[in-house]
Amino acid sequence: MVCFTYFVTLALAYAGVVSAFPTHASLAGLSRDEVDRALASLEQATPTPPPGPLSDSGTKLVNDDLHPYIAPGENDIRGPCPALNALASHGYINRNGIANPAEIITAVMEGFNMDHGVAVYTTYAAFIVDGNLITNLLSIGEKTSLTGRSSSGTTAGGLNTHNTFEGDSSITRMDAYFGDNHNFNEKLFQEFIEYSNKYGGGKYNLSVACEFRRKRFQDSIATNPEFTIVAPRFYTAYADAVLPINLWVDGRQDDGQLDIEAARTFFEGGRFPPDFHRAARPMGANNEMVVFEAHPIEPGSNVKGVNTYTPDHSTPQKLDDLCVQYTFHVENTVRKMYPNPEGPLLESLKINLGYLFSAVKDKGCEELFPYGR
Ligand code: HEM
Known part of the structure; x- marks a missing residue:
């Protein structure tokens, strides 16, 4: 009898888990039946169009009285992006770590002065693959234990999901292969410090970025x-x-030299340094080509174990061409994750792909309609 009661309780608990699809989990890669089951428990929300650029885009105090740091609680989600973690812990997005794309775009512009086009492109590119296109919510990570395993038993994943956007x-985060792809790792940070001392006179700057980027590739290959x-x-x-x-360099300093204490505050603490003023002007991945050209690497993978790095020419090596990246994302990454969407999922995909395109429209890119207009 005890055994039977236990079995029934377990079965009911399981049924509860499978019927309530997490509101912030992605529907990518699910079968038609799985999508239908998920839809039955999800409340549909209207996709949010991207907000416009900031009207006042200079530096200003952002670690202010309206946005105090509050350490994440037991049920709050944090993930692999230290900046989004900080925005959640300072209340620029919901402190629980779950937000809609428009809220994330507003927060990265307001809190960091991220360039509008970069904010819109990055957010929708990530949201479409890692977010829930029905509820319009993206989770910046997953509730995890220290070992990196999901503690909730769901596969909500969010931005922690490996090889969709995270990689x-x-x-300062280990490769997913080693078990935890999203928590700060002190050993990696010590290497970051070592390189900042060796190539940047004790600061993290462009010279350090060139060398450390190469080192991290080499470490993973080996x-x-x-x-x-x-x-x-x-x-x-x-x-x-x-x-x-x-x-992350204070906007009043504005010299491209990040000191180690501030770096630790962001990477490890997931918070703004005291009195932090956002960047002096909207910025994105400015100078990434300098880092790439210092030690170019071809896209690729270890194909037969360590030290078997083999170029993969299906990824265009076009770091400076956003139209190419947009085309690849839509035609390959997104298409593979949603091969045959239907109903509300299809409608949401079309709308959100339109929002993604709005970020590259003025670059002269051609709009793609993989699921029809
Ligand atoms: C616009 C929305 C954003 C999204 C969707 C996003 C997403 C992500 C994701 C998924 C990662 C993990 C990548 C990986 O290591 O595999 C990441 C890392 C990172 N993000 Fe963000 N991010 C956003 C905005 C920002 C902003 C505004 C900043 C800076 C102010 C930033 C700085 C970083 C840094 C420095 C890392 C690397 C962490 C590390 O390698 O240790 N991100 N982001």
Whole structure:
């Protein structure tokens, strides 16, 4: 009898878990049946168009009284992006770490002065693959234990999801192969300090970024049998190397020299330094080509274990061409994740792909309609 009661309780609990699809989990890669089951429990929200650029885009105090740091609580989600973690912990987005794309775009512009086009492109590119296109919510990570395993038992993943937007050879996070792709790693940060001392006179700057970017690729090639660096991670790996230089140096200082204490506050603490003023002007991945050209690498993967890095020419090596990146994202990454969308999922995909395109429209890119107009 005890056994039977236990079985029934377990079955009911399981049924509860599977019927309530997480409101912030992606529907990418699900079968038609799975999507239908998920739709039954999700409340549909209207997609949010991207907000416009800031009207006042100079430096200003952003670690202010209206946005105090509050450490994340047990149920709050944090993930691999230290900047989004900080925006959540300062209340620029919901402190629980779940937000809609428009809220994220507003927050990265307001809190860091991220360039409007970069903010819109990055947010929708990530949201379409890692967010929930029905509820219009994206989670900046997943509730995790220290080992990096999901503690909630769901697969909500959000920005932690490996090889959709998150990827290998990060600055302060380990490769997913080693078990935890999203928490700060002290050993990696010590290497970051070592390189900042050696190439930057104790600061993280463009010279350090050139050398450390190469080192992190080399480390992964030599230690991670599953190392892969193809689109979109091939592009974001270079952006991530320069964002701390462009957007984490206090706007009043504005000299491209990030001191180690501030770097630790962002990377490890997921918070703004005291009295932090955002960048002096809107910035994005400025100078990423300098980092790329210092030690160019072709997109590719370890194909047969460590030290078997083999170029993969399906990812265009076009770091400086956003139209090419947009085309690849839409025609390859997104198409593969949503091969045959229908109903509300299809409608939302079309609308959000339109918002993604709005970020590259003025670059002269051709709009793509993989699911029809
Ligand atoms: C616009 C929306 C944003 C999205 C969707 C986003 C997403 C991500 C993701 C998924 C990662 C993990 C990449 C990886 O290591 O595999 C990441 C890392 C990173 N992001 Fe963001 N991010 C955004 C905005 C920003 C902003 C505004 C900044 C700077 C102010 C920033 C700075 C960084 C840095 C420095 C890393 C590298 C962390 C590391 O390698 O240790 N991000 N971001």
